[in-house]
Amino acid sequence: MEQLTPIDYAYVNGDKWECIGTGEPMPIFTYNKVANQHLAKVYKERQLSDPAEMQAYVSQQVRSPVFDAHIKSAIAQLKKEWKEENQDWVNSPEGIEERLQKEPYFIRAWYERRVAWLKRSRAQKHSDAFLTKTVKQALLRLNETRKFHTVRPYKLLSAYYQNLYPHLPGMDKPRIKTLANEIASRVSELLDREVERLGGMDKVSEEAIIDVYRMLAAETFSLRVNVPGWQALKPKKDRWGYDKLPPVEPAFGSMARMVSADWWERQLWRLRCDWREDLFRASNQVHRKTHPYISQDGMKEFTEQRQRNSEFFRNHELEDEDGKRSSLQAMVLGSVSNPALRRNELMTRMQGVEFVAQERGDVGVFYTITCPSRYHATNHKGRMNDKWDHTRPPEAQRYLSKLWANIGSKLGRRGLRVYGFRVAEPHHDSTPHWHLLLFMRREDRKEISRIIHTYATKMDNAELVPDARARFNIKWMNPSKGSATAYIAKYISKNIDGYALDGELDDETGKPLKDTAKFATAWASRYRIRQYQPIGQPPVTVWRELRKLNNQLVSILMQNNQYNPKKPLLADKAMDSILAAADVGCWASFVDLMGGVLTPRENYVIGISYEDKAELNTYGEIVERIYGIYSRIVGEDSKICTRAKTWKIVPKKADSTAAKEQSADITDRGSLAFLGGFAAPRSSVNNSPLAEILNKSGRGINRTAPTAQCVFTVGKESITANDDNSQPVKKRKKKQLNKKVLRVITDGISSVNTGLMPEQIEKLATDGRLEIGSERYFISLNGKSLDGGRRKQSFREPKPPVCVPDSPPVTPEITRLTEQLESFHGLIELTGITTPPEALARQLLAGKPLILRDERYYLENGVIRVIRTAAAHQKRQQVVAAELQKEEVKREEKAASILVRVEKMRKGNS
Numbered sequence: 001m002e003q004l005t006p007i008d009y010a011y012v013n014g015d016k017w018e019c020i021g022t023g024e025p026m027p028i029f030t031y032n033k034v035a036n037q038h039l040a041k042v043y044k045e046r047q048l049s050d051p052a053e054m055q056a057y058v059s060q061q062v063r064s065p066v067f068d069a070h071i072k073s074a075i076a077q078l079k080k081e082w083k084e085e086n087q088d089w090v091n092s093p094e095g096i097e098e099r100l101q102k103e104p105y106f107i108r109a110w111y112e113r114r115v116a117w118l119k120r121s122r123a124q125k126h127s128d129a130f131l132t133k134t135v136k137q138a139l140l141r142l143n144e145t146r147k148f149h150t151v152r153p154y155k156l157l158s159a160y161y162q163n164l165y166p167h168l169p170g171m172d173k174p175r176i177k178t179l180a181n182e183i184a185s186r187v188s189e190l191l192d193r194e195v196e197r198l199g200g201m202d203k204v205s206e207e208a209i210i211d212v213y214r215m216l217a218a219e220t221f222s223l224r225v226n227v228p229g230w231q232a233l234k235p236k237k238d239r240w241g242y243d244k245l246p247p248v249e250p251a252f253g254s255m256a257r258m259v260s261a262d263w264w265e266r267q268l269w270r271l272r273c274d275w276r277e278d279l280f281r282a283s284n285q286v287h288r289k290t291h292p293y294i295s296q297d298g299m300k301e302f303t304e305q306r307q308r309n310s311e312f313f314r315n316h317e318l319e320d321e322d323g324k325r326s327s328l329q330a331m332v333l334g335s336v337s338n339p340a341l342r343r344n345e346l347m348t349r350m351q352g353v354e355f356v357a358q359e360r361g362d363v364g365v366f367y368t369i370t371c372p373s374r375y376h377a378t379n380h381k382g383r384m385n386d387k388w389d390h391t392r393p394p395e396a397q398r399y400l401s402k403l404w405a406n407i408g409s410k411l412g413r414r415g416l417r418v419y420g421f422r423v424a425e426p427h428h429d430s431t432p433h434w435h436l437l438l439f440m441r442r443e444d445r446k447e448i449s450r451i452i453h454t455y456a457t458k459m460d461n462a463e464l465v466p467d468a469r470a471r472f473n474i475k476w477m478n479p480s481k482g483s484a485t486a487y488i489a490k491y492i493s494k495n496i497d498g499y500a501l502d503g504e505l506d507d508e509t510g511k512p513l514k515d516t517a518k519f520a521t522a523w524a525s526r527y528r529i530r531q532y533q534p535i536g537q538p539p540v541t542v543w544r545e546l547r548k549l550n551n552q553l554v555s556i557l558m559q560n561n562q563y564n565p566k567k568p569l570l571a572d573k574a575m576d577s578i579l580a581a582a583d584v585g586c587w588a589s590f591v592d593l594m595g596g597v598l599t600p601r602e603n604y605v606i607g608i609s610y611e612d613k614a615e616l617n618t619y620g621e622i623v624e625r626i627y628g629i630y631s632r633i634v635g636e637d638s639k640i641c642t643r644a645k646t647w648k649i650v651p652k653k654a655d656s657t658a659a660k661e662q663s664a665d666i667t668d669r670g671s672l673a674f675l676g677g678f679a680a681p682r683s684s685v686n687n688s689p690l691a692e693i694l695n696k697s698g699r700g701i702n703r704t705a706p707t708a709q710c711v712f713t714v715g716k717e718s719i720t721a722n723d724d725n726s727q728p729v730k731k732r733k734k735k736q737l738n739k740k741v742l743r744v745i746t747d748g749i750s751s752v753n754t755g756l757m758p759e760q761i762e763k764l765a766t767d768g769r770l771e772i773g774s775e776r777y778f779i780s781l782n783g784k785s786l787d788g789g790r791r792k793q794s795f796r797e798p799k800p801p802v803c804v805p806d807s808p809p810v811t812p813e814i815t816r817l818t819e820q821l822e823s824f825h826g827l828i829e830l831t832g833i834t835t836p837p838e839a840l841a842r843q844l845l846a847g848k849p850l851i852l853r854d855e856r857y858y859l860e861n862g863v864i865r866v867i868r869t870a871a872a873h874q875k876r877q878q879v880v881a882a883e884l885q886k887e888e889v890k891r892e893e894k895a896a897s898i899l900v901r902v903e904k905m906r907k908g909n910s
Contacts, residue, residue, distance in 0.1 A: 352587025
C-alpha cells in the first residue's frame, strides 16, 4: 500500500551522535504504524477489489474526523506506555541513582559528591531520602527542560540533527566548530541546489530570491537559531490583502550569514551556553546556597573570556591611515568599557536627572517589580519551586519589558508622564527583577503608582493574597532622609564593580556586595540583558560625542597656539552651549539645553549623523558608522565630524631591542633585591619557600616590569610568653637548597648586617624564620612575613600595605626620619624600592646604613646624611629639576582648565 502519512527522519537509534555527517538520513515511521494498522483493518473488512475505489476510500478515511480522532487516541496511548516503560526508575533509590549516571558529568558531579558523603557519614535512610526527593525532582525537571532543547520537526536539517541536538550543552569549542562547518556546508548545498533548480543566478527573479531566503530561514529556524533579517523579509500583506514584496537587498547578507561557518559557530556556541545554563538551573545548582545569579561553570567561562579579551588588548594596537599607532588597551580602559568610568557616568547622569526634577518641582518614587512565581526556578530558601514552568531568564526579561510597555501605553492614554532610570538585576536563582526610580508631578504620584501596581500584580494575582509586596513594592523619596541618587547608587554599584560597598551584604544571597558584583555582570553578559535604561532623557551617545569633540578642538587649538577659553568653540551658539555643558560634566544643563526631559527624540537640538563605511563587511553589506553630530535646527549643513580617523586593529610590533634592554635592566638592578641588590638566581629546582618565589614565573610576580616588584627584608621581634608562634613546629624533612640560590640569599642577608652566623643564615633562608633565645628573625616579602615551615604563603600581586598587628609601633622618632626620607626627591622611583619608609627609618635608627646603588644613607646626630658619587649627584639634580618642572606644568594646566570650565559654565548659565 502506498504510504500516505508523513515520514519523520532521524539517525539510526543508538549513540551515533558523535559521528556527525557520516551518512544520509533513514526513514523511521513514528505515526505510520498506527495508520497502517487501522487502514489494514478497514481493507480486511471491506475487501475492496477495485484499487481506485480502495484509494478513494482510504483518502476519505484519512480526511475524516473519525480517523483523525483514532490516530490521536492511539498516539496518546503509545506515549503513556512509553512513559511507564522509561520512567520506572522513579520508584526506587537504586533506579534513581542509576538514572543519575546517565546525566552528563557537569550535571551529576554535584549530586554524586553529595550522595557519596551521605553514604559515608550518615545512615542509609538519609541517602535514600536525598535520592527519592531531591535527586528525583531534579531529574524530572531536567527531563521537562530538555523538551525545549531539541530541533523543530519536519525540516531537512532537523532530520539530520534531531538526535544530536540534545547533546549540544555538553560540547566544547572544537566540537561546536566541527558542527558549525557541517551545518554551513549543508545550508550552502541547499542554496546551490535551489538556485540550480531555478535556472541559475542570472535567471532568478526577486520573488524567487525571497522564496529561497524564506526556505533557508525555515531550515535555520528548525535548529533553534534566529534568522537575520527575518522581520524585514517575512511574509506581509498589503492593505488589499495581497502578498507584499519586501526589499530584496537584505536577503543577500542574510543568506551569506546562513552559509558562513563562523556565523554558525557563534550561534551554536550561544545556544550551547544558554541550554547549559538552563540545565544548571533545572538541577537546582544556581541559588543563594550554591552559586548565586549564574552557575559556577558559567562564571568560569565568563572569567576566562575576559582574560582572553584582556590578553588580546595587550597584544594588539590601533593603527590609523597614516600608520600612527595607539594602545588598544589604553583606549578600552579610557572608555565606558571600564567599569569605574561606566559607574561614574551613570552616577553623573542620575544626579543630573535629579537636579532637573528639583528644578521642575517633580517628586521621585522608587518601584520594584518582580516576575510571578512561575518564572522562578528556586524559592528564597534554595529549594526547587514546584510552580516553575521552565521559563528562562530572557523570557522573564521579555515579560517585564512587555509589562512596562503596557504600563507606558496606559500612562500615555491618561496623559501621565514619567522619566528616570530603570535597573535590571537578578534574583539569586538568576530570574531578573526591575528597580525603577521615576520622577513625576506630585499630583500624579498616586494615580501612576496605582496603574503600575495594577499591571504588575495582574498575572497570577491569587498567589499575592494577602500581601502583594512579593511582586510589587513602592517607596516614596523623602529629600530630608537622602537624595534619590544616593538611594539608587547602591543598585548601580552592586551590579558593576561593588564600589564603596565594603561591609554591605546582598539581600538575595547574604554575601558581600563587593564579591557578588562580578556575578551580576556575568549574569547580564550570559543572558544578554541590558542592566541600565534611561527613561525620557536625551541619548547618551550625543553626550559622549560632544565630550570627544571638545577634547579634539581644544587639542588642535592649543597646538596652533590659538586657544582662548573666552571664545566659543562652535559657531552655532546653541550647539556651543550644549558642548560646554557636556565638557564640564553637567548632565542637568545638557538635558535642559537639548530640549528637556520627556521630549521626543526627533525634537532634540543635536542629533547623531551617520555615514556609510567605505569597506563592505564580511557578508558584503554596506554598514553605517557614526560620522559626528549636527543641529536639527540648522540642518545637514551643520554636520561636524567627531571621528576623523579610521582605526584598524593590528598586532603589536615586536621590539626585541627594548625587550633585551628591559630584561637586562631587571637583572642588573635586582628586581628581587635585598636593599643593596643582588643577581636573580638561575636554578630551576629548589625546595626553599624563598627559592620557590625566586624561581616561579607568571604566578603574581611581574618579571617584565622596569622597576622592582619584590623586596626582601630581615626583621627581628621578641618572643613573648603568650605568643602563639612559640608553639613547637612539626618536624619536617630538611629542605635541600641549591648552592647558587643559597649564595644569593646569604649575600643579601649579609648585606644588611644582621650579625648572624653562616649556619644561622642558611636556616633562616631555608625556613623563612629563625629563633635565637628570646628573639625571632624572619624574612619579609614586601612587608609580609614569609614562614616556610608553619603555613602556606600566598605570592600574588602585592596588595596595599595594611596594619599588621604584630608590627612594631611607629614612634615620633621614626615619623621624623620617615619625613626626611620622603623629602629626598625621586628616591623611591629611582631605586625601585617598595619597602615602606618606616622600615627604612627603623634600619637607620638601628645604626645600619642604607646602600642604594651609588649612594649610601646613614644617620648622624639625628639627621640623615647621604654620600654620592659625582655621577649620582648630577643625576639626582636632574631628577629634582625634572620633578619641579613637571609640577609647574601641572599647575599651569590645572589653572587653564579651571578657567575654561568656569567660562563655559558662565556661558551655559547665561
